[in-house]
Amino acid sequence: MWSFSAFILLIVIVVAVLLFNKFSRSAEQSVFLNAQQIVDQVSYNLEDYVDGMAQLYRAIEENMLADGQWDDEQVTQQLNTIMRSRDDIVSIALFNEQGDMLRNHPAMPVKPSARVTEQSWFHSAMRVSDHLSFSLPHVQNLYDHTFKWVVTMSKGITVVHNGEPTYVILLVDINFKKIDELSSRISLGKRGYAYIIDEGAGNIVYHPQQQLIYMGLRNESVERALTSSDSYIDESDGVKRLNTVKSVVNIGWKIVGVSYLDEIMTTREEVNRYLVQVVAIVLVLAIVVSLILSAMLTRPIRRMGRTMKAVERGDFNVELPMQGPLEVVQLSSRFNLMLDKIRQLMKQIVKEQESKRRYELEALQAQINPHFLYNTLNSVVRMVGMSKKEEVITMITSLSKLFRLSLSKGKTSISVREELEHARHYLTIQQMRYKQKFDFMIEADEAAQSCYTLKLVLQPLIENAIVHGIEYMVDHGHIHITAAIKGDLLEMTVKDNGVGMSPAMVERILEVEALHHNPAPFINTAGSGVAVRNVHDRIQLYYGHRYGLEFESELEVGTTVRIRIPVIHDIGEGREND
């Protein structure tokens, strides 16, 4: 779930970063563009203004100089009209080549100390005739007690005056009212402004804080503005500013719009903040959705987990409901199948265990078979009666040892040696009972003797051999018992030379079905073979189905029973189940 959220977070962040870049770039571009448009607009307005001024100049020129008469009444009227209609014209004046004033409006004497011929506008008019030139801002130095900052339009013109061609200079001084109006009515952010420089030397023509510039209390980086033709970012005093430059073509000025980048950056920050919020909201949604999804997905799985825990705790009577996504249903059904299997196996194990216990009990009970005990004790009594002291001792000893061995401290496995010992005592007792009707022989190699076996496997076979094989013999019986290791098998055999069995009988002895449906009587009545099958089943229960009994029998020849068990050198080894 967390990885899913992380994945979503990653995607959202990538998208956000991409969007942020795109947004901020486009926002910046739009700001740049906006600044450019504003500055262009100002530039067009200024161009218009300059054109208008040039037209006005021509109008004044025509009016004053058309017929070479600049001092008649009509001209004065016209000039009055013009001056009244405009508040950006400071004064109009006409000079001759010597710098003498011919006519001016408003009419005032030029002060003698003015040194007209030394002034720059006079120079440029003299230098190039018939070309209207605009001066840089300067202090008008013509009349007493006025020192106004003006831009001078001047042109040298040859007119015919009183029949003589005369070179005159017409001067029109304009103030900054209109330029200021045009330049200051712009919106370049909160603190942005525009200023004007001349393209020649980068002199400041107009600046909203012109006084500070003039006093040297403020500076503008005009060098870059001079060489640049569009926008550049300048960082002179630690503050980043966007400068947008546009030329005002017809007058040789450049307008520079200055906007503060941190105001643009607020746009960027806004985008940033907005995106952060979007990302956060998306993230919340993603996580909520993933929580819900995972809850939906994991609920069945968690239910499974709970069920499994219950199984762990040992409650096998549970079942997973078949609902939820397909995979979960499949998993549930598998799990249910597995549980079924487990339940079956457990039942089987329970059964097997029950059988084991039963067989052991039976084997034990077979040992304390009262019949056998009764017979044996009868024999003992008889022997006592016959004062066969030695035999009595032997019999009683064997009987006691027999019991001790068969109890074997409650262990199910004992060494082959002990099992053989047990067989020997049993045989000894039976030999005495059957009045030496048979003899026996036990052969076992040392290796085999130290192996372990299920206890009480030989005795029922020996009993079988005696009761079914030898008892009804005419001849002397012989029982031969061996134990040997053959490959990975430990083989013990009980061989008699008794009456033998038909193959059908052999088969019946080992019918597995009998195991479950015939609760074996613990007294081996004649011919039942139950005790023998009990041995076979026990071996199979203990060691598995590979092992067990094998009969070889021939009528009138005898029977050989082979016990096959795994070679076990340790108690507890080689058990398939217990």
Add this chain to the structure above:
Amino acid sequence: MIRIHHVVRIPVVSKALLVVLILTSFLLTSCSSGATMDENETELRHIALVAPIHAEEQGDAIRLGAEAAAKENGLVLDYIPLEPSDDEAEQLQAALKVLEKGSSAILIDPASEAVLQKLGDQASAADVPVIALNDERMTTGVLSAIAINNEVAGRKAGEQLADLLEGRGVIAILRSDREDPDLMAREVGAKSVLSEMSGIQIADGAACGKREDACWQAAKQLLDRESVDGILALDIQASLGAAKEVARRKVQGKIKIVTFGSDLEQLQLLQDGILHKLVVQNGFSTGYLGVEQAVKVLDGSKYDKPIVLETKVIDADNMFWMDNQKVLFPFVK
């Protein structure tokens, strides 16, 4: 390889809650960091400028400069005007009134050392910085000063006058009848130059006050009494009085007058050749820098030296040089 996973089980509800909490905090921080302070929340700081006595154009220039700086720094400049007849007592009174009314800082071009000292003492008690204009003395409470070196200015004036006279002649000094330390320093500077020149004699000067035409009268008496070749007028009033008398006697140009200031009237007289040299200090810059210093002081900067501005020598030839135009003539749109 065997991995052992320790699975810590947190109930889903608390997990979701945790996530939501984390995200909420995240959102909140992102919002709070982006919160912008409204700039209009804080009230604009006020800075007071107490007018100099005999303000004239120099005072106007200071005011213009101070206003420009105040506008740029987002301050309100309270200009405390004085009547033309007001003197140092009235100036001190006006300044103390401002202090009482409350202001972030006080700019003052003090009429005398006493005014500055008294105001400084009171202001430092009230924890209001005082910025002295045209005064180098940084007494108690005066945390910054914008001034010209009046002695150097006086020396410049003396040199110019000696040059005009080509090192020979009689010079009279027209001074103020006020005990103005600035003017005294100018006189000391001028005399230190002139007294070294063998061809120059310093005649008994005259003093005049601020009454209309007082300086003209003083100049008249001076010229009646002495035959002088040059006049060193220590302030604007003196220069105008001297110019008037010289023009009346039609000896303009013959008697060289050197003075201080950049009044339009002085400039006109300079262009007309009645005054010959002006030693000019930039009043606009004084006011502008004064406010800037006030802002810096309020922001915690410390100054132990006054800011000394340069003076310029202006005559009829160079007064219309672009650099000089820009300084001499206020730019009015």
